[in-house]
Amino acid sequence: MAKLAVNLGGIAMKNPVTVASGTFGYGREYAALFDIARLGAVTVKGVRARPWPGNPLPRHAEVPGGLLNAIGLQGPGVDAFLADDLPFLRARGVPAIVNIWGASAEEYAEVAARLDGQPGVAGLELNVSCPNVKEGGASFGTRLDTFADVVRRVRAATRLPILPKLAPNVPDVRPFVQAAQDEGADAVSLINTLPAMAVDLEARRPVLANRTGGLSGPAIHAVALKHVHDAAQVARVPILAMGGVMTARDALDFILVGATAVAVGTATFLDPLAPIRVLEGLERWLDDHGVADVNDFRGALRA
């Protein structure tokens, strides 16, 4: 059996498969369906300093090859997360990667400081790339100066591993990878959803109340693969890759171009067992191809 354990910038994962933030809640619903401790980590929905209602409905739409969403980062806030959700994950024995956000760089640092030293929190994924919130989100992740400022402040606020989550709607992700590592990030994660839109032709209206949303699912896998490939050219830190992983082969694509770990997102809405299916398929593929350790396959892309 292939060795699957990986180290994602100080986050010890027993295998390279996690779930994408916002597609797995805080783990509770899925724990009724499978043992979530089989995952390398659970990445939770975005958490900010206070409770946040998100955007008005409708905030989902199916589009060819994917899903459009404009949830707008609904969440209970960091205090409720610490009181209600973290103990649940801790009891399951699965490392939690906590996705955090804020309307200001100070808020990111405030949330990071609250999570610092909390047993069960393995690392922080900084969502600086959500296209669906007016303040914060993508406005931080698409400008190098604001991006670097958030990473710097969070770095100063916590000793936990931090993974800034990169926006896909930039001409080149490499300067963002470089800025992240220069500011002390332990890993990077990419990609977030792509800004997109759907309209109701007969009603002559946008389908989403927010007008626009973020595209995820198979439609974005090839875009994500290119960005992860580019990121790997300059990354001194490990990469957590996501974007349209439906099968083990999609996950292996990311590892082949240089990712250390992979998140399964939208696929879980079609098949709640998708993360386990991906994990089992990945292990089988490595065994069938005589790869003794997943770490040996990372970045094995031929020129």
Ligand SMILES: Cc1cc2nc3c(=O)[nH]c(=O)nc-3n(C[C@H](O)[C@H](O)[C@H](O)COP(=O)(O)O)c2cc1C
């Ligand atoms: C319904 C939904 C909610 C999401 N919420 C978050 C979030 O709270 N924070 C975040 O960083 N990304 C969020 N994302 C983005 C995903 O984590 C992931 O980056 C993206 O969906 C691409 O992966 P996929 O194609 O496998 O879904 C969300 C995506 C979806 C579909």
